[in-house]
Amino acid sequence: MKRLRRxxxxxxxxxxxxxxxxxxxxxxxxxxxxxxxxxxxxxEECMSRRGWSPISTSEGMDSEEEKPLDLAWRSKNxxxxxxxxxxxxxxxxxxxMLLKPGPxxxxxxxxxxxxxxxxxxxTEEIFAIITNCTNLYGRRKDPQWQxxxxxxxxxxxxxxxxxxxxxxxxxxxxxxxxxEMGRHIFRATMPSxxxxxxxxxxxxxxxxxxxxxxxxxKLAAIRELWDEWTEQLPRVFNPGKHVCVDEQLLAFxxxxxxxxxxxxxxxxxxxxxxxxxxxxxxxxxxLLVYTGRVANSPVExxxxxxxxxxxxxxxxxxxxxxxxxxxxYDLGTELLQRQNTLVGTIxxxxxELPPELLKVQTRAPLSSxxxxxxxxxxxxxxxxxxxxxxxxxxxxxGPEISNHVKKxxxxxxxxxxxxxxVDTMDAMIATYSCRRKSKRWPLTLFFNILDVSAxxxxxxxxxxxxxxxxxxxxxxxxxxxxxxxxxxxxxxSRRQHLPQSPGATRLVLQARTxxxxxxxxxxxxxxxxxxxxxxxxxxVFCSTRKVCCCTCIKCGKNVCKEHYRTICSSCFH
Numbered sequence: 001m002k003r004l005r006r007x008x009x010x011x012x013x014x015x016x017x018x019x020x021x022x023x024x025x026x027x028x029x030x031x032x033x034x035x036x037x038x039x040x041x042x043x044e045e046c047m048s049r050r051g052w053s054p055i056s057t058s059e060g061m062d063s064e065e066e067k068p069l070d071l072a073w074r075s076k077n078x079x080x081x082x083x084x085x086x087x088x089x090x091x092x093x094x095x096x097m098l099l100k101p102g103p104x105x106x107x108x109x110x111x112x113x114x115x116x117x118x119x120x121x122x123t124e125e126i127f128a129i130i131t132n133c134t135n136l137y138g139r140r141k142d143p144q145w146q147x148x149x150x151x152x153x154x155x156x157x158x159x160x161x162x163x164x165x166x167x168x169x170x171x172x173x174x175x176x177x178x179x180e181m182g183r184h185i186f187r188a189t190m191p192s193x194x195x196x197x198x199x200x201x202x203x204x205x206x207x208x209x210x211x212x213x214x215x216x217x218k219l220a221a222i223r224e225l226w227d228e229w230t231e232q233l234p235r236v237f238n239p240g241k242h243v244c245v246d247e248q249l250l251a252f253x254x255x256x257x258x259x260x261x262x263x264x265x266x267x268x269x270x271x272x273x274x275x276x277x278x279x280x281x282x283x284x285x286x287l288l289v290y291t292g293r294v295a296n297s298p299v300e301x302x303x304x305x306x307x308x309x310x311x312x313x314x315x316x317x318x319x320x321x322x323x324x325x326x327x328x329y330d331l332g333t334e335l336l337q338r339q340n341t342l343v344g345t346i347x348x349x350x351x352e353l354p355p356e357l358l359k360v361q362t363r364a365p366l367s368s369x370x371x372x373x374x375x376x377x378x379x380x381x382x383x384x385x386x387x388x389x390x391x392x393x394x395x396x397x398g399p400e401i402s403n404h405v406k407k408x409x410x411x412x413x414x415x416x417x418x419x420x421x422v423d424t425m426d427a428m429i430a431t432y433s434c435r436r437k438s439k440r441w442p443l444t445l446f447f448n449i450l451d452v453s454a455x456x457x458x459x460x461x462x463x464x465x466x467x468x469x470x471x472x473x474x475x476x477x478x479x480x481x482x483x484x485x486x487x488x489x490x491x492x493s494r495r496q497h498l499p500q501s502p503g504a505t506r507l508v509l510q511a512r513t514x515x516x517x518x519x520x521x522x523x524x525x526x527x528x529x530x531x532x533x534x535x536x537x538x539x540v541f542c543s544t545r546k547v548c549c550c551t552c553i554k555c556g557k558n559v560c561k562e563h564y565r566t567i568c569s570s571c572f573h
Contacts, residue, residue, distance in 0.1 A: 003570060005493055009084075073354030074369060080329065082354045082378065089397040095391050097317040097337045099238040103463050107236045114479065115486040116210030117461040119231065122235050123452035127153055129204060148198070150493050154191050156198050158522040159448070160485025161454060164434035165480045183504035188495075188511075189488040218257050218291040222442040229449055230287055234314065236319045236323050237277035237460060239285050243315065245322045248273040248287075250448050257439040259290040262476075271441065272292075274447075276311040277421035279321070284425055284452050286311050289445070307333040312340065315466035317396055319343060321418040328352070330395040332376055341395035343415050346378075348390060353378070358390045366407045370399040379409045428455050432480055433536050456479060489515070 065179060072080045076292050079115040084345050104112075113115050127150045134153075163169050168176060169329055176182045176191035184190075204222045205213070213220055250265035252259060260272045276286040288311065293300045300306075304326035312335070319341045325346035329352035335342050348358055357380040358373055371378040381389045383406070393411045400410035432454075435447040458479045462468060469475045493511040498504075539546045539560040546560045 005042055044249065046375075048550050050353070051262045055352060056524060073356045075352045075354055077351035078456075080352050080354075084369075084371060085373045086370070086377070088374055088396050089377070090374050092341070092397055093377070094341075095317045097241065099315075101238050101240040101280075103237055103460050104235065107460055108464060110189065111460065111464050113486075114461055117457040117464070118453060118483055120460065121232050121456060122450070123228070123232065124150070124158070125228055126225055129228070130202070132200055133203040133205055134198070136206060138201045141201065145201075147364060151494075152190075152198070152572050155488045156195065157450060157493035158484045159186060159189055159435040160436070160450060161194065161480055161487070163485035164432040164451075164454075165477060165484060167432075169433055169436055178500045179433075184486065184507055185485070185500065187499045187501055187504035188493050188507035190495075198434075199443075200440075202443060202446075204446065214394050219289055226289070226445070230429065230451075233287065233456070234285055237278070237281075237285065239276075239318065240280045240316070241311065241317070242279035242319050242321065242418045242421075243276055243285065244418055245274070245276050245311050245320060245326060246419075246422035247290075247325075248275045248422060248426060249550055250444065252441055252444050254439040254441060254444075256290075259441075259469065260290070269443065274311055275422045275425070277425050279421045281459045281463075282421055282424040282428065285457055287452070293572070300329070302328070304328065305334065309334055312338075315340060319418070323419070325532070327392050329376060329392070332392060333342065336375055336394055343393045343395055343411060343418065345415065346390050348388070348391045357390065358388065360386060368399070368407070368408075368409050375383075378409065379411050380411055381412060425452075428476070432477065454483070457483070460517075487547055 003188040040175060062183040068312070072084045074080075075082065106119055107117075110120060131148055131150055134143075135147045138147075156437050158394050162183070163171070164174065166183060168183075173192050173196060176186050177195075179187070184335070186195075204225045205220065207221075210220050213223070217223055219226060247266055249260070249262055249265045250271040250273060252270045256271065258271065259269060261269055273289040274288040275284060277284055288307075304322075305328055306322060308322060308326045308331055312318070316339050320335060320343070322344040322349045324341070327342065327346045328350060332342040346353070354371055357369055360380075360382055361370070363382050364381055369380040371380075375394055377393045379391050379393075379396075379399075381391075383389060391409075391411045393414075395414070396411050398404060401406050402413060410545055429448075429451040432453050433447075434454075435444065435451065438444050438447075458476050461479065464473065469478055472478065489511050490510055493515040495508055498508055510518060537547065540557045
C-alpha cells in the first residue's frame with residue numbers, strides 16, 4: 001500500500017493524495033470503504049483512504065466545526081458544508097397557518113350578488129379618484145366639458161370588460177358601435193364619441209401637483225389609485241399552503257421611464273410587475289410594480305431575496321415556490337425564520353453550491369444526487385446526458401425519488417406542481433383581457449388592474465357560491481358577461497335619447513323596465529318590444545318636413561329626433 005506523502009508547499013494540515021487515491025476520490029459513484037480498524041493507522045490516513053480532506057481553521061472553519069469527520073462537500077465560497085446523506089437534517093414540523101384559506105370575513109359579509117365581488121376591488125374610493133381626476137382634466141382641456149359621475153365611469157368599465165368577453169379588445173371602436181356588425185349593448189350604453197372622449201380624458205391624478213407629490217416617484221401618475229387597489233388584495237382573500245412568486249410583464253412599447261426589455265418574454269418590452277399568487281386558485285394576493293433599483297443605487301445586491309421577502313410579508317406556514325432568479329441559500333434561511341419554506345430552482349453560479357453537484361460528465365441519465373445541511377436540501381437531477389437541473393428546498397429533508405419511469409425527485413415534482421401560479425393568472429387574463437392599445441402607460445396599467453380585479457372577483461364569487469352555474473365549462477365567460485351587463489345597466493336606463501338601431505333600443509327599454517321593477521316604480525309609456533322602424537319619411541310634426549327613419553312605438557308615425565321620445569308627442573299627451 002502506498003503511504004500518504006505530505007506536500008512541501010502546503011504548510012496547513014490539508015493532505016495531498018497520490019494519483020491512485022485522487023482518481024478514486026474524484027469518482028462520485030465510487031463506494032466508500034470502511035475505516036481501517038488497525039490501531040497503528042493514524043486518523044489522517046483513514047480519512048485519506050476515504051477520500052476526505054480535513055479543513056484547516058485558517059481556511060474559514062472554526063475549531064468546533066472541525067470535529068465532524070464525515071463532511072463531504074464544501075461550497076464554492078467555503079462557508080457551507082454539505083453532506084451526501086440526510087443524517088444531519090433536522091425534522092421540520094409545518095406550523096399552523098394563521099390565516100384560513102379562502103375568502104375573508106370582510107369579503108363574505110359584503111358579497112350578496114355577483115357585482116359585489118368586483119366592487120371589493122374597484123371600490124367607491126377608486127371610482128371617486130377616477131371621476132374627480134378625469135373631470136378636473138376635462139375642464140381644463142374642453143370648455144364644453146360635462147362632468148362625469150360614478151355611474152358613467154362604471155358603464156365605461158363595463159364596456160371594456162364586455163369587449164374583452166367578445167374577444168374584441170383590438171377591434172376598432174367604430175366597428176364595435178356599428179349598427180350591423182357591432183354589438184347592440186355598446187350602442188345602447190353610450191355613443192361611440194362619448195366612449196372615445198372618456199378614453200382620451202381618463203386621468204388618475206392631478207398633473208399640476210405631480211412633481212410635488214411624487215418627489216422622484218416614477219409611479220406618481222397612478223400612485224394613489226394603485227396603493228388603494230393593492231391594499232384590497234390581501235384584505236379579500238387568504239392564500240392556501242402554497243404560493244408562487246414570479247414576474248409579470250405588462251406589454252407596452254410607449255414612453256415609460258421604467259420600461260423593461262425581457263427578450264425571453266413574448267412581448268419583450270413592457271412594465272415588470274412582481275406578483276404573489278395562490279397556487280390552487282391563481283388569486284393575485286400581492287402585486288408590486290418594478291420601477292428601478294432601490295434608492296437609485298448603481299447595483300442592487302440580492303434583489304431576488306428582497307422581492308420574495310417583501311412579497312410574502314404577512315404569511316406564515318406556507319411554501320413559497322419561485323424560479324432561479326429568486327432562489328438562494330440565504331432566502332431559504334430567512335423564510336424559515338418566518339416559519340415558511342422554500343422550493344425553487346437555483347442557478348449553477350451560486351457560491352453556496354458545492355462543485356460536486358455540478359459535475360455531470362460521468363453521471364448516468366435520470367440519476368439524482370442529493371446534498372443536505374441541517375435545514376436545506378439540494379438535488380442535482382440529470383434528465384439527459386450532459387444536462388443538469390438544480391433545485392433547493394427547505395421543505396424536503398430526505399432523498400425521496402418517485403417510482404415513475406423518469407425517476408424524478410419529489411422536490412422536482414412539487415416544484416412542477418406549484419410553479420405555474422402566476423403563469424395561470426396571466427393565461428386567464430389573456431383569454432378575456434380588456435386592454436386596449438394606448439400610448440399612455442398609466443392607462444395601460446389601469447387596464448391591467450381591471451383584468452386582475454375581474455379574475456380575483458371570479459375566484460371570490462365562486463368560492464362564496466360554489467353552486468353558481470355548477471357543471472358548466474365556460475363559467476368565467478358567463479361571469480364576465482353578467483358583470484359587464486350589471487355595470488352598464490344603470491347608465492343605460494337613464495339615457496335621454498334612444499339609439500336608432502332597434503336592437504339597442506330594445507336593450508334600453510329592458511334596462512328601464514328592470515330598473516323600475518327593482519325600485520318598485522313603473523314606466524307606463526314603455527314597452528318591452530318597440531316597433532320596427534319604417535323606411536325614411538318626413539316627420540309629421542316638423543314644419544320643414546325633416547326626413548327621418550324613427551317611428552313612434554305606439555302609433556307608428558315617423559318623427560324626428562326633436563319630437564322623438566319613447567312615444568311621439570301627440571300620443572304622450
